[in-house]
Structures are given as C-alpha cells and as structure tokens.
Amino acid sequence: MIYGICNLTIVPMRLEPSDPSEMVNQVLLGEVFKVPEKRKKWSRIRLLHDKYEGWIDNKQYVEITEEEYAFAKAQPTQLISDPVQFVTTEHEQLLTAVMGSATHTLSLLKASYDGPVTNGKNSKSSLVDTALLFIGAPYLWGGRTHFGIDCSGFTQMVYRLNGHKLLRDASQQATQGEALSFIEESEPGDLAFFDNAEGAIVHVGIIMEDNYIIHAHGEVRIDRLDHSGIYNVNQRAHTHKLRVIKKII
Numbered sequence: 001m002i003y004g005i006c007n008l009t010i011v012p013m014r015l016e017p018s019d020p021s022e023m024v025n026q027v028l029l030g031e032v033f034k035v036p037e038k039r040k041k042w043s044r045i046r047l048l049h050d051k052y053e054g055w056i057d058n059k060q061y062v063e064i065t066e067e068e069y070a071f072a073k074a075q076p077t078q079l080i081s082d083p084v085q086f087v088t089t090e091h092e093q094l095l096t097a098v099m100g101s102a103t104h105t106l107s108l109l110k111a112s113y114d115g116p117v118t119n120g121k122n123s124k125s126s127l128v129d130t131a132l133l134f135i136g137a138p139y140l141w142g143g144r145t146h147f148g149i150d151c152s153g154f155t156q157m158v159y160r161l162n163g164h165k166l167l168r169d170a171s172q173q174a175t176q177g178e179a180l181s182f183i184e185e186s187e188p189g190d191l192a193f194f195d196n197a198e199g200a201i202v203h204v205g206i207i208m209e210d211n212y213i214i215h216a217h218g219e220v221r222i223d224r225l226d227h228s229g230i231y232n233v234n235q236r237a238h239t240h241k242l243r244v245i246k247k248i249i
Contacts, residue, residue, distance in 0.1 A: 002035035003069040004045065004061040007109050009096045010145060011061065013054035017042030023142035024054050025153075025168060029087065029095070030102030030109070032064065032072040048073060050156070052168040068108050078104040079161060081118040083133070083146045088112045098145045099133075100157050121163035124249050127189035131158045131206050134220040154216040155191060155204050164249055170204040177246040183211065183227060190247050194229055194240035203240050205230070 006027045013025040017039060027033070027047065037044040038058070045061075046053045048069075064072075080101045086094040087101075090110035103113045131154075140148025144157055152170040159166045166173050174193045180186055186207050194203040205215025205225075213225040217239065224231040229242040 001066070002038055002043075003032065003064050003066060004035055004043070005032045005064050005068075005072070005105060005108055006030060006060070007062050008060055009098065009101075010147075011056050013045070013052075013056055013142070015054065017044070017055040019057075021055070025052055025142050026144045027056060027061070028101045028144065029097045030105045032069055032102075032105055032108075033061075034069070035063075049077070049160070050165070050168050062109070064108055072105045072108065075104040076119055077163070078102070078117050078119040080113070081116045081161065085113070085115040098147070100144065100161060118161050119163070124187065124189040126162050127158055127206060128208055128214070130161050131214045131220075134158070134216075135214075135222070137216070137220045139216050139218050139220075149216050149220065151203050151205065151216045154220060155206055158206060159248070166248065171201040173204055174201045174244065174246065177248040180245040180247055183207075183225065183245065186245050186247070189249070190245055192225060192245050193243045195243040196241075201243060207245070 006029055009029055011027040012023045013027055014021040015024050033045040033047045035043045035045050041058055042055045043058055044055050080097050080099055083099050085097050087097045089095050103117055106113055137146045137149050141150050143149040144153040156166040188209050190207045192205050192207055193201050196202045205213040207213055211225050212222055214222050229238045230240040232239045
C-alpha cells in the first residue's frame with residue numbers, strides 16, 4: 001500500500017482520473033490518505049478522516065511511509081481555526097492554509113505553524129457559532145472551504161472543527177445519528193435532510209433556534225425551516241422538501 005499527504009493548500013478530488021472529470025471533494029493541506037491505486041498521472045486515494053475516495057493528480061501530493069501514516073493516525077486531530085492562515089515550509093516560504101487544514105501532520109512535511117487551532121471535542125452549542133463563520137461562502141460542488149463549499153462539505157466541516165465525525169455526502173450523513181419525529185424535538189446543531197422527487201437525499205443543513213436553518217445553497221445562508229422544508233423569504237417559496245431530522249450528538 002502507498003500512503004500520501006497533501007502538501008498544497010487545496011487539491012481537487014475527482015470522480016474519474018482526468019482533469020475535466022467532476023470534482024467530488026477536496027483534500028486540504030496536511031490531510032493524509034492511503035493510495036489503493038496509482039497510475040501514471042493519477043492516484044485513487046482514501047482519506048484517513050472519513051474514508052472518502054476519489055482521484056487526485058500525482059503531482060499534487062507527496063508519498064509518506066507506512067510508519068509516517070501510522071504516526072499521523074495516532075496524533076490528536078488539530079485543525080486551523082481561522083478562514084485563512086499561513087504555514088511556513090521547510091524552505092522558509094509561506095504557504096496559504098485554510099480553515100480545517102490539518103496541523104498535527106505538518107512535521108511530515110517539515111513545515112511549521114503557530115497560528116490559532118482547534119482540537120478536542122466542543123459542546124453541541126458550539127456548532128452554530130462555527131457554522132456562522134461560513135456565512136456568504138459561495139456554493140461549490142465538492143468544496144470544503146470558505147472559497148467554495150457544498151451542503152454536506154459545510155456540515156461535515158462544521159462538525160469536524162468541533163471534534164465530531166460526519167461522513168462526506170448528505171446521503172451518507174443521513175445514515176448517522178438518531179431520527180427525530182418533529183422539528184419541535186430538535187436542538188440547534190441537529191441536521192435536517194431533504195430529498196428530491198425520486199426520494200433521494202440531496203441536501204442537508206444545520207438547524208438553528210426559532211425554526212431557522214443555515215445551509216449552503218448558492219451561498220451559505222440562513223432560511224426558515226418548517227414541516228414542509230426550507231422556505232426562502234427572498235423567493236417566497238419552499239426550495240427543499242424535508243425528509244428527516246437527525247440528532248448526531
């Protein structure tokens with residue numbers, strides 16, 4: 001087995017091994033992964049933190065040893081907690097790093113960082129505060145950062161920054177936690193899931209107080225939530241049909 005670490009700010013993870021292929025996720029600086037398959041120009045990787053798989057360009061990561069991967073796996077997770085910071089490389093150059101980038105693995109890159117971080121598990125009450133930091137971030141399919149983020153990338157990152165694990169896609173996240181029967185049973189930080197006409201889970205957001213929801217739809221925004229789904233005041237219409245509410249923590 002080959003192992004790797006992301007040595008760049010943000011690397012696109014694609015559905016197929018080609019540049020025009022759909023971006024399904026992003027790999028952030030310091031994140032480590034297994035490489036189940038390596039081709040001439042592309043590698044299929046499996047991220048350590050959520051086991052998500054996709055293809056990245058071979059020029060956009062560096063290989064590490066099995067021992068270094070085990071070291072990274074054993075370290076307590078520590079993530080950058082500001083939207084944008086800088087890491088100092090082994091060549092004394094500054095490399096941009098975004099919120100959620102891993103700092104507990106930077107020694108494998110001979111890089112250093114002394115800015116604000118988050119580690120350990122925070123209380124459920126911290127989830128909405130973290131979510132509000134992303135307000136206005138543009139929607140981007142497969143995105144995980146302030147420069148572009150999708151609905152499940154948003155919920156996963158908010159939970160991850162608070163020390164809690166979510167799977168990557170909305171349909172996967174919907175398999176986690178305990179289902180609630182009514183909105184009235186929910187608490188700020190719980191997740192609401194929404195389906196399409198075929199019944200597939202296609203959207204997720206974080207419940208706030210007083211029947212509001214924060215989610216990535218065009219941008220990270222706050223809308224009303226009722227028993228039918230998400231009501232967009234600007235459009236004066238429901239934009240998403242509620243399927244289930246889940247209590248994760």
